[in-house]
Amino acid sequence: MCSIANANGKPYIPVSDSTPLVRLASSASSAREAQADATLRSLLKRNQNNLDVAIRVAQRFVARARSESDPRLLGQAQATLAPWWSLAEPPIPVLLLRATIRQSNHDFSNARRDLEQAVQRDSNNAQAWLTLATVQQVTADFDAATQSCKQLASLVEPLVATACMAVIDGARGRAQSAFEALDSVLATSKVSSSVNPVVRSWALTLQAELAVRLGRESAADRLFRASLAIDPADAYTLAMYADFLIDAGRARDVLSLIPNDTRADILLLRRGVAAKLVDHPESVQIASTLAQRFKASGARGDRLHLREESRFALLIKNAPEEALTLALDNWRVQKEPLDARIALEAAIAANRPKAVNDVMSWIATQQLQGEKINVLVRQVNAQIATQQRAAT
Amino acid sequence: MMHRAIAAFVVTTLALFAAPSVAHKAGDSYLTLQINGESLAGQWDVALRDLDLALNLDRNANATIDWGEVRTRHAEIADYTLRRLELKRGSVPCTLRAVEHLIDEHSDGTYAVMKLAGTCPTTSGQISVNYSLLFDIDAQHRGLLKLTSGDSDSVVTSAVFPAENRVQTFSSGAGGGAAQFLTYVADGVKHIAIGLDHILFLIALLLPAVLVRTGKTWTPVTDLRSAFWNVFKVVTAFTIAHSITLSLAALNILQLPSRWVESIIAISVLLTAIDNIWPFLPKQRWRVAFVFGLIHGFGFASVLIDLGLPASALVGSLLGFNLGVEIGQLVLVIVLVPLAYLSRRSWGYSRIALGGGSIAIAAISLGWCIERSFNVQLMPF
Numbered sequence: 001m002c003s004i005a006n007a008n009g010k011p012y013i014p015v016s017d018s019t020p021l022v023r024l025a026s027s028a029s030s031a032r033e034a035q036a037d038a039t040l041r042s043l044l045k046r047n048q049n050n051l052d053v054a055i056r057v058a059q060r061f062v063a064r065a066r067s068e069s070d071p072r073l074l075g076q077a078q079a080t081l082a083p084w085w086s087l088a089e090p091p092i093p094v095l096l097l098r099a100t101i102r103q104s105n106h107d108f109s110n111a112r113r114d115l116e117q118a119v120q121r122d123s124n125n126a127q128a129w130l131t132l133a134t135v136q137q138v139t140a141d142f143d144a145a146t147q148s149c150k151q152l153a154s155l156v157e158p159l160v161a162t163a164c165m166a167v168i169d170g171a172r173g174r175a176q177s178a179f180e181a182l183d184s185v186l187a188t189s190k191v192s193s194s195v196n197p198v199v200r201s202w203a204l205t206l207q208a209e210l211a212v213r214l215g216r217e218s219a220a221d222r223l224f225r226a227s228l229a230i231d232p233a234d235a236y237t238l239a240m241y242a243d244f245l246i247d248a249g250r251a252r253d254v255l256s257l258i259p260n261d262t263r264a265d266i267l268l269l270r271r272g273v274a275a276k277l278v279d280h281p282e283s284v285q286i287a288s289t290l291a292q293r294f295k296a297s298g299a300r301g302d303r304l305h306l307r308e309e310s311r312f313a314l315l316i317k318n319a320p321e322e323a324l325t326l327a328l329d330n331w332r333v334q335k336e337p338l339d340a341r342i343a344l345e346a347a348i349a350a351n352r353p354k355a356v357n358d359v360m361s362w363i364a365t366q367q368l369q370g371e372k373i374n375v376l377v378r379q380v381n382a383q384i385a386t387q388q389r390a391a392t
Numbered sequence: 393m394m395h396r397a398i399a400a401f402v403v404t405t406l407a408l409f410a411a412p413s414v415a416h417k418a419g420d421s422y423l424t425l426q427i428n429g430e431s432l433a434g435q436w437d438v439a440l441r442d443l444d445l446a447l448n449l450d451r452n453a454n455a456t457i458d459w460g461e462v463r464t465r466h467a468e469i470a471d472y473t474l475r476r477l478e479l480k481r482g483s484v485p486c487t488l489r490a491v492e493h494l495i496d497e498h499s500d501g502t503y504a505v506m507k508l509a510g511t512c513p514t515t516s517g518q519i520s521v522n523y524s525l526l527f528d529i530d531a532q533h534r535g536l537l538k539l540t541s542g543d544s545d546s547v548v549t550s551a552v553f554p555a556e557n558r559v560q561t562f563s564s565g566a567g568g569g570a571a572q573f574l575t576y577v578a579d580g581v582k583h584i585a586i587g588l589d590h591i592l593f594l595i596a597l598l599l600p601a602v603l604v605r606t607g608k609t610w611t612p613v614t615d616l617r618s619a620f621w622n623v624f625k626v627v628t629a630f631t632i633a634h635s636i637t638l639s640l641a642a643l644n645i646l647q648l649p650s651r652w653v654e655s656i657i658a659i660s661v662l663l664t665a666i667d668n669i670w671p672f673l674p675k676q677r678w679r680v681a682f683v684f685g686l687i688h689g690f691g692f693a694s695v696l697i698d699l700g701l702p703a704s705a706l707v708g709s710l711l712g713f714n715l716g717v718e719i720g721q722l723v724l725v726i727v728l729v730p731l732a733y734l735s736r737r738s739w740g741y742s743r744i745a746l747g748g749g750s751i752a753i754a755a756i757s758l759g760w761c762i763e764r765s766f767n768v769q770l771m772p773f
Contacts (some may be wrong), residue, residue: 010496011435011437011494011495011496011505012494012495012496013495014459014495015459016459016460017458017459017463018458018459018460018462019455019458020457020458020460021440021456021457021458021459021495022440022441022444022456022457022501022502023456024441024444024455024456024457053758071418071532072418072419072442072530072532074418074532075418075419075530075531075532075533076445076529076530076531078531078532079527079528079529079530079531082528082531085531101532105532157464164441195562217581226439264524289499292498292499293499293500294422295499296499296500299420299536299552300418300420300534300536301534301552301554302418377747
């Protein structure tokens with residue numbers, strides 16, 4: 001009898017009682033944090049309907065889900081909020097947590113509904129406006145996202161508001177002005193100590209991504225490093241930096257940037273791509289690990305990894321048709337610049353340029369900028385032209 | 393890139409964020425169940441890190457779960473998990489217990505593996521599974537079930553249990569109605585195709601259909617019509633007879649021990665073959681077909697019961713299987729009868745086909761009689 005998904009071999013009995021089986025991620029960065037977590041959880045155990053404690057515990061889970069790159073913690077946050085989860089109008093902090101968890105599960109429409117309710121009930125809620133702007137931007141509703149960012153301006157420090165707009169501008173052909181705006185806010189905020197280092201690191205990553213799109217390689221490299229200097233373990237920054245290095249022909253640097261025991265799939269994917277590019281012996285092992293993880297996600301019915309799965313199919317499995325199908329499925333759900341790029345690359349590799357007509361017209365309408373994307377658009381157009389010549 | 397916007401801001405204010413497109417998959421358990429008659433077997437793989445949330449396995453709090461910390465908690469693990477899994481057949485609860493505890497690696501970590509055994513005190517009715525493991529701790533946890541019922545070649549059902557859909561019902565056997573019906577039709581055809589005893593019985597019955605018995609000798613029929621009627625009467629009588637007993641047995645109204653049934657089937661083939669050479673049975677062949685058809689029906693039924701009969705689809709599966717048997721039988725008639733009719737006047741037909749064929753059939757069925765009566769293995773088929 002075999003279990004459904006990917007048991008690597010036969011179940012076994014470990015050699016001795018001291019055989020280690022699982023290394024648990026430490027739940028806190030410090031002993032004090034760990035103690036705080038434990039106190040909160042024991043409080044909640046005594047009364048699961050204590051809203052204040054439940055919110056605090058759920059927020060901790062959500063924060064840890066990010067730092068540990070572990071979606072199980074999102075499910076634990078949701079379970080903590082169970083008494084309020086299904087209410088039509090839960091307390092606003094629950095509404096925000098619910099929206100965040102729903103967004104992470106790519107349930108963008110319900111997340112948006114929750115956030116619209118939140119800002120309606122409390123128009124001064126900066127967190128709600130920022131999360132709403134994010135959902136609107138991810139689904140390419142840029143006008144609405146712009147409005148949400150404007151609402152934010154009077155409520156938060158300039159760096160957050162500027163970054164909020166920079167994301168949208170960067171996706172809409174105004175990467176240059178977005179880059180400059182961030183540059184000046186970051187310069188002034190350097191002196192002020194009030195800015196949270198994590199916000200600063202986020203803004204630096206954002207600026208680095210704009211630099212990549214503007215073709216300023218040395219600036220991009222410097223900004224990514226500056227961001228990682230503040231928050232060295234941030235999975236998103238590491239992934240974006242790795243993509244930059246791979247594009248710049250520096251795959252070897254990725255192997256030293258991302259350790260081989262990374263627990264984050266988005267990072268393992270980058271390491272796998274880099275390993276394959278430089279013919280590193282590890283690439284086979286990474287490929288099989290990733291294949292198993294995607295298969296296991298598929299078995300549970302998740303479609304959250306389409307972006308990574310498409311990359312995996314194209315760059316590691318050499319299966320362009322499959323990559324294209326996945327990229328187009330992904331495009332139906334989220335429309336960020338990276339999603340457009342993934343679709344075009346798959347279409348070119350599969351020699352099916354017309355399959356990405358929608359993406360191409362979106363790029364034209366949004367005036368999406370970037371060295372990489374321009375090259376891809378030209379390649380798609382060239383393929384279409386070749387096919388038309390062959391047909392006539 | 394905005395995904396991180398929330399992440400960043402959050403830490404300063406509310407501690408909210410949007411996960412960067414997911415790093416791991418969320419938690420799942422893998423449950424395999426096999427139902428065969430009343431007995432249940434299975435395997436349940438649950439992630440150790442998930443069990444740790446519920447049972448605090450890491451007793452020495454060194455952020456590592458070792459085998460000792462799992463081994464000494466096996467009873468608790470079995471109790472905790474199995475309390476959150478309910479199985480029913482029809483309305484009768486089934487029992488499940490852990491018979492062995494192992495460890496296995498899945499793509500997202502190390503899992504506790506429990507081998508399960510149990511019983512469902514009934515063999516009919518839909519199987520309903522109520523899965524509620526870990527939903528109170530991880531709302532995005534899912535149970536992935538693979539359910540096999542009946543023999544090894546029967547249909548496997550896969551299902552996913554999310555928190556919103558904890559109770560799911562499965563017809564034991566195949567999935568949907570039409571597909572299930574066709575499966576049984578195919579089983580019926582297959583049974584005729586590989587059931588050499590039924591084939592030889594039909595051949596023995598039909599070989600003389602193109603002849604007329606006068607006294608102790610056979611003469612060819614004069615026209616196609618009388619040959620057709622002979623075949624029609626024999627096939628119809630056999631069909632009606634075996635349908636009656638197949639239904640009675642499958643519906644649990646009347647059942648005979650299978651060794652008797654198999655032995656009598658062999659005898660029926662033997663007697664029919666002998667009758668072709670030295671007639672002693674009633675002159676109207678359809679009567680022979682009917683009487684022996686009754687016993688062949690019991691033989692079909694044992695196959696159908698072995699396939700695992702869902703009570704919900706009992707009539708459908710019965711009809712489907714019987715239809716399959718008739719189709720297989722008809723194919724045999726269509727191949728055999730025209731050949732027999734065309735060659736009926738030749739010298740070879742009554743001597744070689746009828747005589748030699750019947751002797752061969754008699755010899756084989758005699759072998760079966762001995763094998764089946766004394767439970768020994770003599771022949772390669």
